[in-house]
Amino acid sequence: MCGQRVQIFGFVHRCRQQRKDLIVVLRDGTGFLQCVLSGVLCQTSEALTLTTESSVCIYGTVCFFLFNLFTRVGRDRLNVSFIFSYGGSFFFFLFSFFTRRREYRSHPPLLFTLNQVNKPPKRKTAPGGVELVADFWTLIHGAPPGGIDNVLNAEANSDVNLDNRHLCIRGENCSEILRIRAAVTRAIREHFYSRKYVEVCPPTLVQTQVEGSSTFFSIDFFGEQAYLTQSSQLYLETCISSLGDCYCIAQSYRAEKSRTSRHLAENSHVEAECPFITFEELMNKIEDLVSDVVERVLSDPEVSKLILQRWKTSKKKFPSFKRPFLRMTYADAIEWLRKNNVNNKEGKPFNFGEFIPQGSGRQMLDTIGQPILLNRFPAGTKASRCEDEDMNTSRCEDEEGKKKNLTESVNFLLPGIGKVVGGSMRIWKEKEILEAFKITNVDPKHYYWYVDQRKYGGCPHGGFGLELERFVCWLANQDHIRDVCLYPRFIGRCAP
Numbered sequence: 001m002c003g004q005r006v007q008i009f010g011f012v013h014r015c016r017q018q019r020k021d022l023i024v025v026l027r028d029g030t031g032f033l034q035c036v037l038s039g040v041l042c043q044t045s046e047a048l049t050l051t052t053e054s055s056v057c058i059y060g061t062v063c064f065f066l067f068n069l070f071t072r073v074g075r076d077r078l079n080v081s082f083i084f085s086y087g088g089s090f091f092f093f094l095f096s097f098f099t100r101r102r103e104y105r106s107h108p109p110l111l112f113t114l115n116q117v118n119k120p121p122k123r124k125t126a127p128g129g130v131e132l133v134a135d136f137w138t139l140i141h142g143a144p145p146g147g148i149d150n151v152l153n154a155e156a157n158s159d160v161n162l163d164n165r166h167l168c169i170r171g172e173n174c175s176e177i178l179r180i181r182a183a184v185t186r187a188i189r190e191h192f193y194s195r196k197y198v199e200v201c202p203p204t205l206v207q208t209q210v211e212g213s214s215t216f217f218s219i220d221f222f223g224e225q226a227y228l229t230q231s232s233q234l235y236l237e238t239c240i241s242s243l244g245d246c247y248c249i250a251q252s253y254r255a256e257k258s259r260t261s262r263h264l265a266e267n268s269h270v271e272a273e274c275p276f277i278t279f280e281e282l283m284n285k286i287e288d289l290v291s292d293v294v295e296r297v298l299s300d301p302e303v304s305k306l307i308l309q310r311w312k313t314s315k316k317k318f319p320s321f322k323r324p325f326l327r328m329t330y331a332d333a334i335e336w337l338r339k340n341n342v343n344n345k346e347g348k349p350f351n352f353g354e355f356i357p358q359g360s361g362r363q364m365l366d367t368i369g370q371p372i373l374l375n376r377f378p379a380g381t382k383a384s385r386c387e388d389e390d391m392n393t394s395r396c397e398d399e400e401g402k403k404k405n406l407t408e409s410v411n412f413l414l415p416g417i418g419k420v421v422g423g424s425m426r427i428w429k430e431k432e433i434l435e436a437f438k439i440t441n442v443d444p445k446h447y448y449w450y451v452d453q454r455k456y457g458g459c460p461h462g463g464f465g466l467e468l469e470r471f472v473c474w475l476a477n478q479d480h481i482r483d484v485c486l487y488p489r490f491i492g493r494c495a496p
């Protein structure tokens with residue numbers, strides 16, 4: 001590529017005057033490239049008023065960064081601008097002209113994306129990289145004076161940043177996170193594909209509840225009462241008889257009033273459902289998904305570089321994902337909290353049946369310091385994973401097959417984040433599900449299709465839901481879940 005004359009399009013990411021040159025760092029979504037505009041090129045009114053985020057088209061010759069640096073330093077010192085500013089590129093141009101004459105005859109120069117020119121994509125042009133010595137350029141669209149710094153600068157608080165999320169995502173940090181998120185989503189799809197799951201696309205406008213009526217978003221659906229879905233679980237359950245193992249990546253909605261660093265009103269939910277499995281197999285599947293996805297993501301050198309760099313700068317240790325993950329029952333967790341003097345809200349030791357709040361759970365998790373599959377929550381108590389868990393979660397059985405007061409439920413917890421996956425085995429017999437509806441005050445009217453699943457060839461089955469933003473938040477070592485959303489939705493924020 002060095003010595004080749006190319007045409008590139010991009011947005012001005014940064015620009016600065018350096019002595020008599022204009023140094024422009026271009027961005028086009030594929031990468032970044034430093035371009036040097038010298039002589040008359042940087043003396044036009046468009047060059048003198050060029051601002052960040054303007055879009056441009058530049059023609060020029062690709063040169064080694066070090067070589068140009070040398071010629072520019074030399075030029076500045078000796079003040080013979082023309083010869084030295086083009087010295088490096090001219091040398092390469094001549095060299096390439098004779099070695100690649102055929103390419104040069106093709107006119108106009110070939111159009112390249114920035115990562116094709118600057119391989120591998122670099123965050124900043126560094127010694128050893130390449131830069132473009134421009135010989136012609138045009139302004140496609142000029143951004144206002146001051147560029148993006150008018151809006152997003154050191155004084156911008158979190159509300160200003162959120163109001164201008166559409167501009168924030170152009171930044172290096174935000175766009176890196178979006179890339180990591182895309183890599184995670186791709187790895188999840190690859191995982192499920194490799195395990196022969198079928199992807200489906202359930203509706204998000206529904207008339208049924210899954211995870212408790214207190215977090216419903218109600219809507220008027222042409223005069224009928226409807227809701228934004230909290231989970232696609234019930235719909236996935238209807239697919240297992242025809243498709244076997246299946247999954248979806250869909251939006252879920254919770255009218256969550258808490259403004260925490262872990263809660264959203266709209267989140268991307270990765271859910272799966274599998275027929276003919278046991279509770280142990282369900283936990284194996286969660287473990288397989290998480291560890292395989294981490295492995296797949298880290299096997300991409302570019303993405304792994306982005307992720308590991310984030311962990312390195314924060315000086316946190318990237319956790320080990322050795323299988324099997326630690327499996328801890330709810331009863332063991334209560335025991336652990338008592339032994340380690342972690343008390344409940346009243347400052348008293350925890351008792352079996354009590355809900356383990358986020359703070360105490362995090363304390364336990366961060367002390368243990370490894371991923372945990374916390375399982376078998378007690379039924380019919382506040383300790384259940386959610387208020388309507390008893391609506392469809394099956395009970396554990398003892399050796400004689402008698403139902404215990406524990407549910408076949410599991411939460412997958414990650415240190416530093418907390419719960420990332422919730423899953424359970426489902427009540428699969430018609431009579432039992434109707435009884436459970438009665439106990440939990442669920443009107444079966446809107447659930448006839450769900451009950452039919454248990455009428456026409458029911459089978460033991462289970463599934464889980466992984467909250468994508470929490471998972472990406474953990475992997476990208478971000479503090480706040482909002483930072484990993486394209487446009488986060490939470491109480492008080494529904495725009496842009």
Ligand code: 4AD
Pocket residue numbers: 210211230231232233254256262263264265267271272385386419420421422423424463464465466467470
């Ligand atoms: O544990 P949850 O409620 O499980 C379900 O929704 C099941 N029906 C899934 C299934 O079995 N198919 O939620 C799944 C994940 C958990 O990690 C939970 O913490 C997270 O979603 N979650 C939220 N994440 C961000 N913001 C919110 N408001 C969330 N509510 C739940």
